[in-house]
Amino acid sequence: MPAHPDIRVAPVHAALRPALLQLAVHETQQPFVSPIAVTLADAELCGGSEAMAILCDGAPIGFYRIETQPGCIADRDFPRPTLGLRSFFIDARWQRRGLATLALTALVDDLLQRHPAAHDLALTVNTRNTAGIALYRRAGFVDTGELYHGGRSGPQHLMVRALAP
Template sequence: MIPDHNNRDAAATPPDALRVVPVEPSLHRALLRLRVRPAQRDRVGSMADLLADVTQCPGSEPMAIMRGDAPIGYYRIDASARSVAGRDFAQPARGLRSLFVDADWQGRGLGARAVALLLEDLAVRHPATRLLVLTVDCDNRAATRIYQRAGFVDGGARYHGGRCGPQQLLLRALP
């Protein structure tokens, strides 16, 4: 059984409810079937590359966005915001990378729900973290809107080395 960090009584979870869980090896095969739209490939990369990259990054936590027992998305939490922002912060901070929802599930509000769940999960598993940091392509308006609605604010910096052009630094204070 996959541990459910958002709901202590997983048996009471409706079969189509969204939740986030740490990626266990038993999920790899299903995660490898996740896809993004062609226009998003350069931003996200392949799932195989994302899973391989985690093994090279100590402190990275790969997370699956689950609908019932099936993964429909993915993201990664990095132990240090430096890996995302290229600098340290005054308060304890972590980085968010590679958040996406499978192409077949996009356009249903699940990205916004996934961000809310990841923030809840982060508060439970890493209560000392006070800041979540990410970068988003400046022209990725849909993702920027989702993050802003979730309380992320402009971090006042641009990263110009992104595969798809400049990226905006976004910050989210945590309780």
Template sequence: MNLTIQPLAKAHYAQLCELAVSEEQQQYVGTMEGLLACVSMDVHPHVICVNDQVIGFFLIDTFYGIKYDFALDNAIGLRGFFIDQRYQGQGYARATMVQFGTYLKSYYSHRENIYLTVNCRNPFARQSYLAGGFIDTGELYLGGAAGPQHVMKLSYA
């Protein structure tokens, strides 16, 4: 499996339109259109590719630690992580998480921690994050639109 993680580039845009999750999963990650609307100077888009085919997407929020009390001030946040529904169940989420710390060191070396929240009703996602080295902090974030969420953290310094 030739899986790579990359910052979003112009060459990826045509393939982004094809990415989607099931209707059930949209409550957790939203739509591609909604995620792209979040991109800013502070929120950076990234893609997950297999053999140059975009199969997933996520955002890195560089002000996450300032926005959320449960995160350290200098922490970044993972938002909107998903693997396209056509590629789910094939180990790509876990494979991405295994590479995640190394990838973050190369692009966000001035930071040491990344946080995320994962819905309590989404155990498969939680397991993928745990397999990739994230730890469950034991805290719950109650401000999510789809219900309570586990707070998870990865230190990659």
């Protein structure tokens, strides 16, 4: 991997799908994100769901969804215009190289361009997901102190980050 990998994000399109479908997390991480085939199919069915690829030097290494109706993140309303971040992952072969951190920076820059009216970005992360919680804290997300109990793998923290600089 080059010393300064070029990490970008892009809406999923047909040409990216075969490589995206090869991506997976470690077995121990599977409770925290659905398999990408399931998530991609679900995103295509859900209005307001944007399937996004994380690219390293042009090749897919990760994935996430942006929800324009954030109520589906935690079954609640948000006081300010808010987007939801869901299903964020880096493929197991590419983890622990700082790429999720770079991807979150690219993700926020992309949202500022494409969703300038949004004030906040919200997500839920399983209370057992220490790597995810550490990553999101370092990226400026703040734990609201609220627990969401709707997930398939136990309670989740609701975290929010302001988008505007």
